[in-house]
Amino acid sequence: MPVTPSAVAVRGTPCWVSLTTHDLRRAQDFYAQVLGWTFRPGGLGEEFTVALTDGxxxxxxxxLAADWQVSxxxxxxxxxxSANDAAGRIRERGATIAVGPLRLGAGRVALAADRDGAVFGVWEGHTPAWAIGRGSAPVSLELRTRDAFDATIFYAEVLDWASEEPGGVEVAYERGEVLVRDGDQVVATVRGGVMEAAPDPHIRPRWHVQFPVEDVEKVAAxxxxxxxxxxxxxxxxxxGVGQVLIRDPDGGLFTVTTG
Structure with missing residues (x-):
């Protein structure tokens, strides 16, 4: 999670993305070669780093910690x-808390899986100046799941999407998908039709992170x-234009795009 205080993100918005992996050094080498990232200590121990682009x-x-039951x-x-309140709402709605809530650096965090098994986290506290669609941060965040409406109701209840209270995000259904907006910026998309028990791991219910690149062919190579x-x-x-799904050596999936 982020370790450099800057601001409290808008309630319900994606405020960070993080890779959990078996071999930290191998992951660093892979993402340095593929995406050109550099790394610095994250302030949360030797097994956590922050990836940087242009600093x-x-x-x-x-x-992965030995006692973290996540993949x-x-x-x-x-x-x-409140991470505690969010964790309570997650449990009440039949989903799973895998880790936490616990204190992590300057905030509190919990890792969870929704009712269809898609993994996500909640964060209480300050974050860096980071936002979906800004700079080299992910250009999009997309949940591919079985039932987009059911999933949207779950996340809306857990994360206060479309709350009547001011200062949150809005939700709209457009062209067969659910869009989550912070002002004019789409910060998350929910799409249905994925089979929970599909044999192809590319289409299991999961959150997909998509990073912007200049040339997808070079990144794929x-x-x-x-x-x-x-x-x-x-x-x-x-x-060099298009979208490519990448699987890193430990199995982490992400997408790169020029669009």
Whole structure:
């Protein structure tokens, strides 16, 4: 999670993304080669680092603790007023708390899985100057799940989406998907139709993180050279343009895009 205080994020918005992995050094080497990231200590111990682009925080990368019952994954964290209250609402709605709530640096955090198994986190406290669609931070965050409406109701109740109280986010249904907006900026998208027991891990219910790059072909080639896998999601109209799903050597999935 973020460790440099800056501001309290808007309630219900994604405020950070972090990779949990088995081998921290191998993950750092992979993302340095593929996305050009550098790393600095995160202030939360030797097993947690912050990824940087041009000196700006982009994401967290941390080794899985032995007692954390979570898998290798890119995980979004959402800003909440109280991690304890959010964890209570998660449990009340039949979902699972995997870790926490616990004190982590300057804030409090909990890791959870929604009713369909998609992993996410909640964060109470300050964050860096980071936002979806800004700079080299993820350009989009998308939940692919079985039932978009059911999932949206769950997250709305847990994260105060579309709350009548001022200062939160708005939710709208457009063109077959649910859009979560902070002002004019779409900060999350919810899409349905994914089978919970699908054999392809690319389409299991999960939150997908999408990073902006200048050339998806170069990134795909770098991922393969570094021991990962790459799958084109959209045929590029022009060389280097499109979307590519990347699997890192430990199994972490993310998407790169030029769109």
């Amino acid at each position: 700006r925080p982009i994401a967290g990368v941390g080794a 290798v994954a890119w995980t979004p964290y959402f800003a909440v007023a 770098a991922a393969l050279a570094a021991g990962g896998q790459a799958t084109h999601l959209t045929p590029p109209a022009d060389p």
